[in-house]
Amino acid sequence: MLNSNLTRRNFLKTGAAVTAALPLGAAHQALAAGAPKRVAIITTIFRLQSHGQHIGDRFIVGYPWAGEWHKPNTQVVAMYVDQHPDGDLSAERAKQFGFKVYPTIAETLRCGGSKLAVDAVLIIGEHGNYPRNEKGQIQYPRYEFFEQVAKVFEDDGRVVPVYNDKALSYSFEKASKMVATAHRMKFPMLGGSSLPVTWRLPDLELPLGCTIEDALMVGVGASDPMDFHALEALQCMVERRGRGETGVKSVQLVEGDAVWKAGQEGRWSKELLDAAFSRSDTPMGPGDTESRPEDLVADGWLPKLVANPAAYFIEYRDGTKVTMMMLNGALKDFNIAVRVKGMRGIQSTQFLLTPDPNVTYSACLAHGIEQMFETGVAPYPIERTLLVSGMLEACLTSKAQNHQELATPHLSVSYRPPAQSVYCKV
Amino acid sequence: MSKSRPQLAAVITEHRKYSHAQHIVDRFLYGYGWHGAHHHPEMDLVALYVDQHPKGDLSGERARDFPSMKVYPTIAEALTRGGSKLAVDGVVVVGEHGHYPKNEKGQTEYPRWRFFQEVVKVYKDSGRSVPMFNDKHLSWNWDWAKAMYDTSRQMGFAYQAGSSLPVTWRIPSVEMPLGSRIREALSIAYGGVDSYDFHALETIQCMVERRHGAETGVKWLQAYRGDKFWDALKEGVWSRRLMNAALCRSHTLTPARPGFNDIFPTDDDMRRIVKNPVAYHYEHLDGLKCTMLLMNGLVRDFNFAAEMEGSNKIFSTQMYLPMPDGRTTLASFFSPLVNNMEKMFLTGKAVYPIERTLLTTGLTAAGVESLYRNQTRFETPHLAVKYQPTTESTFERA
Numbered sequence: 001m002l003n004s005n006l007t008r009r010n011f012l013k014t015g016a017a018v019t020a021a022l023p024l025g026a027a028h029q030a031l032a033a034g035a036p037k038r039v040a041i042i043t044t045i046f047r048l049q050s051h052g053q054h055i056g057d058r059f060i061v062g063y064p065w066a067g068e069w070h071k072p073n074t075q076v077v078a079m080y081v082d083q084h085p086d087g088d089l090s091a092e093r094a095k096q097f098g099f100k101v102y103p104t105i106a107e108t109l110r111c112g113g114s115k116l117a118v119d120a121v122l123i124i125g126e127h128g129n130y131p132r133n134e135k136g137q138i139q140y141p142r143y144e145f146f147e148q149v150a151k152v153f154e155d156d157g158r159v160v161p162v163y164n165d166k167a168l169s170y171s172f173e174k175a176s177k178m179v180a181t182a183h184r185m186k187f188p189m190l191g192g193s194s195l196p197v198t199w200r201l202p203d204l205e206l207p208l209g210c211t212i213e214d215a216l217m218v219g220v221g222a223s224d225p226m227d228f229h230a231l232e233a234l235q236c237m238v239e240r241r242g243r244g245e246t247g248v249k250s251v252q253l254v255e256g257d258a259v260w261k262a263g264q265e266g267r268w269s270k271e272l273l274d275a276a277f278s279r280s281d282t283p284m285g286p287g288d289t290e291s292r293p294e295d296l297v298a299d300g301w302l303p304k305l306v307a308n309p310a311a312y313f314i315e316y317r318d319g320t321k322v323t324m325m326m327l328n329g330a331l332k333d334f335n336i337a338v339r340v341k342g343m344r345g346i347q348s349t350q351f352l353l354t355p356d357p358n359v360t361y362s363a364c365l366a367h368g369i370e371q372m373f374e375t376g377v378a379p380y381p382i383e384r385t386l387l388v389s390g391m392l393e394a395c396l397t398s399k400a401q402n403h404q405e406l407a408t409p410h411l412s413v414s415y416r417p418p419a420q421s422v423y424c425k426v
Numbered sequence: 427m428s429k430s431r432p433q434l435a436a437v438i439t440e441h442r443k444y445s446h447a448q449h450i451v452d453r454f455l456y457g458y459g460w461h462g463a464h465h466h467p468e469m470d471l472v473a474l475y476v477d478q479h480p481k482g483d484l485s486g487e488r489a490r491d492f493p494s495m496k497v498y499p500t501i502a503e504a505l506t507r508g509g510s511k512l513a514v515d516g517v518v519v520v521g522e523h524g525h526y527p528k529n530e531k532g533q534t535e536y537p538r539w540r541f542f543q544e545v546v547k548v549y550k551d552s553g554r555s556v557p558m559f560n561d562k563h564l565s566w567n568w569d570w571a572k573a574m575y576d577t578s579r580q581m582g583f584a585y586q587a588g589s590s591l592p593v594t595w596r597i598p599s600v601e602m603p604l605g606s607r608i609r610e611a612l613s614i615a616y617g618g619v620d621s622y623d624f625h626a627l628e629t630i631q632c633m634v635e636r637r638h639g640a641e642t643g644v645k646w647l648q649a650y651r652g653d654k655f656w657d658a659l660k661e662g663v664w665s666r667r668l669m670n671a672a673l674c675r676s677h678t679l680t681p682a683r684p685g686f687n688d689i690f691p692t693d694d695d696m697r698r699i700v701k702n703p704v705a706y707h708y709e710h711l712d713g714l715k716c717t718m719l720l721m722n723g724l725v726r727d728f729n730f731a732a733e734m735e736g737s738n739k740i741f742s743t744q745m746y747l748p749m750p751d752g753r754t755t756l757a758s759f760f761s762p763l764v765n766n767m768e769k770m771f772l773t774g775k776a777v778y779p780i781e782r783t784l785l786t787t788g789l790t791a792a793g794v795e796s797l798y799r800n801q802t803r804f805e806t807p808h809l810a811v812k813y814q815p816t817t818e819s820t821f822e823r824a
Contacts, residue, residue, distance in 0.1 A: 054687050061689050064674040067731065067742035069690040089685050199597050201746075202823050278459030281754035288755045290443050290484065294456045295464035332755075337462065348462040352597070354677040355753050357687040426598050 036075040037119040037373050040108050042145050044082045044128035046090040051126035051165050052081070053089060054359055058366035059122070060097055065367055066426040072370045075099075077118060080108040082141065083128045105148040116156040120373040121149055124165040126225070133170070135396040137224045142167075143174035150181050159187035161376060163369045164385070166193050167228045172390035172410060179386050190369060190378040191385030195229045195334060195351045196236035197368055197423050198361035201279065204349035205421045206240045211341035215322040216272035218280075219334040224396065227326065231312070231395075232388045233334055233351045234324055236417075239384060242318055244416040248391055252313045252405035253398040259309040259325070260302070268311060268323040272346060273297050275337035279350040282332035296330060305329045312395045313405075317412065364424040379422050383415035432515035432771045435473035435504045437541050439524035442482040444750060446522040446561050449760040450767075454518075455492050458761045461824050467768045471495050473514060475504035477537065478524045501544040512552035516771040517545050520561040529566075531798045533620045533791075538563075539570040546577055557584035557774055559767045563624050563787035566794075568808065571787040575780060586767065586776040587783035590759035591625045591728060592632035593766055593821050595746040597675070601819045602636040607735035612668040612717045614676070615728045619704060619720070620794050626718045627706070627786045627793075629728045629745050635782060635815040639712055643810035644789060647708035648803040649796035655703040659693070663707055664717035671731035671740040672719075678726040691724065699723045706793040711810060718793075726751075762822040778820050781813035 039059050043052030056079075062071035079101045081090045094101045102108040111117040125142035132138055142164060153159045162182065168175035168191055182189040206212070215238050219230035239245045254262060262268060274297040277283060285305045286292035296302055302309070305327075312324040337348040354360045368379045390411045398406050434454065438447035451474070457466035474497045476485045489497045498504040507513040521538035528534050538560060549555035558578070564571035564587060578585035602608075611634050615626035635641045650658045658664070673679060673690070681687055682695035691699065704720040726749070731742040748754040766777045788809045796804040 067671040067674050067740055069674050201595050203599055275462040278462050281748050281758045292452050293458040293756050346462045358679055360677045
């Protein structure tokens with residue numbers, strides 16, 4: 001079981017650890033106000049609109065933040081790119097901005113020298129051609145990237161903050177090792193996607209310590225990459241309950257008619273689904289054909305629109321039960337509805353995913369990453385990303401095992417959410 | 427059907443997919459997602475007048491699906507529901523979209539004035555008037571707009587108008603504090619003259635009307651287009667800082683260089699991307715200067731920025747108007763517009779002042795006029811429109 005208090009202590013110690021391990025001159029240079037943080041980008045591919053490009057570029061050309069074009073005090077000095085498909089921009093970017101693309105991760109982190117020569121690492125293992133496993137997960141090499149990064153830290157006797165994009169790994173076992181390594185070596189680590197940090201319509205944060213009676217997240221995907229977004233959005237809301245997160249007891253993923261049947265049996269709430277849909281800007285069916293604002297839930301549209309619905313039932317160790325629904329064909333955005341004890345009505349909001357190509361939501365994410373690079377403290381716990389990585393894997397296992405309910409004793413991940421809201425309100 | 431539910435008539439130019447009337451009328455018929463539920467307005471749309479029936483007209487279909495709503499061949503019949511006296515409790519006028527002539531100044535002569543006159547004639551003949559909503563600006567013609575406003579005041583009916591801009595979500599969700607001392611304000615948007623310029627002017631006006639001393643009206647307006655726009659930018663006619671801030675609120679900034687998805691444009695980039703930029707630069711009677719920029723090709727959203735006295739920080743936000751151009755399906759910004767109409771029909775009181783729309787109507791026409799007069803400064807003594815803003819915020823945030 002992982003403990004967030006331990007994590008916090010470790011984070012606080014990291015600054016000191018970094019300083020102690022550095023040769024004195026270099027430490028002064030790195031910590032002096034105004035010295036840009038040297039960043040290494042470790043990515044699967046660097047092509048237009050790939051995560052590697054649009055997150056990586058935030059640290060190269062800056063990003064819109066709070067009504068300004070914000071240039072982080074960073075300098076991308078080295079890049080590792082695992083695959084070079086058509087449209088690869090890494091060489092061009094390196095040339096224009098004066099950094100080098102190295103053939104290995106170790107060389108990247110050492111900038112071709114013999115010792116770790118960067119102040120921060122971005123690991124972006126999303127997009128690119130990687131095999132799928134029998135559960136349908138794309139086996140992005142995030143764990144392998146991370147291990148190589150950690151090995152350089154180990155060998156060179158110095159650690160720096162690491163951001164890992166999206167899930168830690170398709171495998172909870174690998175993800176757990178990553179987190180354990182970060183804790184053991186005492187470096188700050190941030191993970192996850194933009195959903196928890198993007199704007200919410202409306203601004204909604206659940207009160208810390210609340211009791212959640214029911215929660216329902218609706219989105220689109222029903223695939224390994226998109227489900228992570230929706231699960232993470234759900235988790236960043238429900239983790240604020242009680243005394244903090246204590247982990248997941250069981251999961252079940254059902255599909256097809258079983259989803260509608262579960263609704264009739266009251267396993268998920270139509271009222272909550274209606275509330276979540278009320279936040280959507282993209283209802284399909286009559287909304288799509290005629291821009292007609294019909295009530296898709298009450299008027300029985302959903303079975304007609306959604307050929308393969310999926311419901312993810314999650315029961316936490318403290319007894320809280322929540323549902324995530326992937327309703328491809330019924331909408332195109334991500335919305336949540338929650339019933340909170342003592343609060344009137346249903347709380348609901350949309351996690352705003354702003355349009356291509358700017359995907360400004362990733363600026364909200366970049367801001368959180370930058371904060372960690374600056375302060376050495378991750379703005380939210382890596383245990384959230386760990387738990388969501390594990391929840392997703394467990395749900396996909398349930399799907400592969402005949403949609404059975406699965407006990408998840410391995411998902412006893414405990415942590416405390418940040419007391420302050422960390423989503424974008426500026 | 428309870429008698430206490432207001433009965434409404436809608437007078438519209440056309441009802442086809444994505445026309446303003448479709449968005450508005452359909453919300454009364456089907457309801458819409460609102461604050462965590464599917465909301466059905468506590469009123470009934472019972473009568474419809476449709477001026478044009480182009481290909482794709484949906485009004486017949488709607489009348490079939492909603493037998494409680496009848497389509498009438500004239501405005502008078504719609505308002506009297508085929509009888510001799512006004513028989514509704516509220517009127518929604520949507521004179522946007524449809525085929526209407528364009529004049530030599532480039533204005534589409536939407537028949538809002540005609541619609542208004544015919545509605546008012548029924549009011550007069552019946553010796554009773556009811557609240558009216560007018561979509562977007564009052565008229566393309568200032569004199570007519572002024573007459574519409576004056577008539578509504580003389581007859582004393584609640585009159586509410588404008589577009590979704592002042593009432594939609596803001597990203598971030600911020601309000602101009604009442605009594606603010608504003609040094610300069612600006613909006614950056616897209617679209618055409620006598621069209622989206624109105625939206626972009628409303629974007630500014632709903633914010634600056636909250637300034638110290640409230641609204642006093644506008645003294646003059648100068649439009650810039652094409653090369654004169656770029657010259658004005660270089661000369662600093664409007665604040666560069668405000669322009670940059672507003673651009674940084676956009677979620678649809680055209681990438682200035684290939685290979686980048688989100689990068690801030692240089693002046694050269696902007697010149698290359700924006701073929702025919704338009705600016706309306708104007709001064710209020712209390713000295714406040716505002717600028718509205720239409721930068722087609724560069725952005726596809728509505729962004730606001732203001733410089734405040736005593737603060738180094740720019741106040742800025744985006745008025746969220748997610749168009750059904752692939753971004754959304756429902757043009758959900760019509761929901762707060764309709765919801766505010768409902769409030770007026772239920773209370774008999776306009777939620778926000780009609781004077782705002784009167785002023786932005788006049789500013790739109792003044793912009794057109796200045797462009798028509800070779801981009802010369804157009805004096806606007808007729809725009810000495812004074813009013814107080816609402817104390818409460820009326821934009822969507824719940």
